[in-house]
Amino acid sequence: MAGVDADPLPAVHFRSDQSIGDALAQLTRVLRDAGIDTPQRDARFLLRGLLGLDGAKLLSCSARALGDDAERISDAARRRAAHEPVSRILGHREFYGRDFIVTPDVLDPRPDTEAVVEAALGLIKSRGLSQRPLSIVDVGTGSGILIVTLLAELPNARGVGTDVSQAALEVARRNAASLGVKDRVHFVATSGLDGCAGPFDLVISNPPYISTGEIDELERDVKDFDPLLALDGGADGLCVYRKIAQNIVELQRPLMVVLEVGSTQAEAVIEIFSSAGGQLIGRHKDLGGHTRAVALEIHL
Missing domain, CATH: 1.10.8.10 (Ubiquitin-associated (UBA) domain)
Structure with missing residues (x-):
């Protein structure tokens, strides 16, 4: 930081x-x-x-x-x-009506990220899957807000959360325990989906998507206090999206994907996942009216 x-x-x-x-x-x-x-x-x-x-x-x-x-x-x-x-x-932040533990090891959850939850739940409900034993994986889980929230909303679902930071995973485990879903989620220290064979029905992620050159231009509240690992998405901000898309190809299984994107990145992210067999099935806007989440279906 x-x-x-x-x-x-x-x-x-x-x-x-x-x-x-x-x-x-x-x-x-x-x-x-x-x-x-x-x-x-x-x-x-x-x-x-x-x-x-x-x-x-x-x-x-x-x-x-x-x-x-x-x-x-x-x-x-x-x-x-x-x-x-x-x-x-x-030491805590409200997200989607629940109280989450926040430490210096994890990204401070933003209200805009609730667009990912809304997109995922909307997709699941529209397909009549709310009561199914879905398998969900959250890439770069951080504090666990996405996977823990979805499991709390979907009582029959199970999940996996991955992150390269062991310290972040400890925070995610604490949140899973405090919000009553620890028996339905497993946390793995890995990059992307490496070593996670699945099968998965849904992949979700709020990956780092700020380009390296833009980090120093961020507000002090962000650049001085959010972990660099949770912000830096590489030269163009899209490195982790490419990693997730490649992992999905390796899984060789049809599934749904819901991703948070930067306010100007939707088209670039959609193109990356189109190359992995993805078909756009929804866009969801944040409180400022920007496309903040995209939903895709992968057909391999």
Whole structure:
């Protein structure tokens, strides 16, 4: 993670006798001065997470003193002012209505990635496969958000998650356990689908797709805190897609594929998988209106 220690953390102090309401106002000012795009929202999320309060309680308890939580809030304020994402400070992130553990070893899940889940579930439901014992593999599983979410939504399915990072796989295992699907998923340390014979009915992936030359241009929240392995997709951002397509050819089995893609990469990814026998069967847009997931069927 390049640059995390490049700048000293700003000096921020909250007092034990300070009220929650005053702390919220101060934290908002600190984050605004640090150039955070959403200072008030982030201040609320941090205080809610650190104090264990929902939105209504945060307001109703505004006169309560911070007490022993003042030091933790001071530390969190310094970290967010240095552009560390809220989810990394709190150690968890909501995704598709579930709470996932997030550590420095995994990509911070984005709401746009829910397009992959929607695309996969839509495809499965439209074909009447929701109750079938499907076999699903998640390439580059990271925190496990995709495979764990799909298994939680499809109680008869089983899955495999692969990743080159052992540390990421440990986070995925923790998430699978905490969300009740650990007995239906197996995690494998490997590149792509190497060593995974299947058979699989569905391949899903949110692979690294930022081109190497663009990494330094990313926002600090991303380039300084997301693992480089989860961002760098090679010279053109498409290296991992080619790897997955080649693995699918080696499997020699018809299957479905749902992939997250960069906002301008859909056509290039579709072309890569067309060469592997793929036929486009769906595109799904993210919250910004960009094609964020493509669904294909592979006929070998």
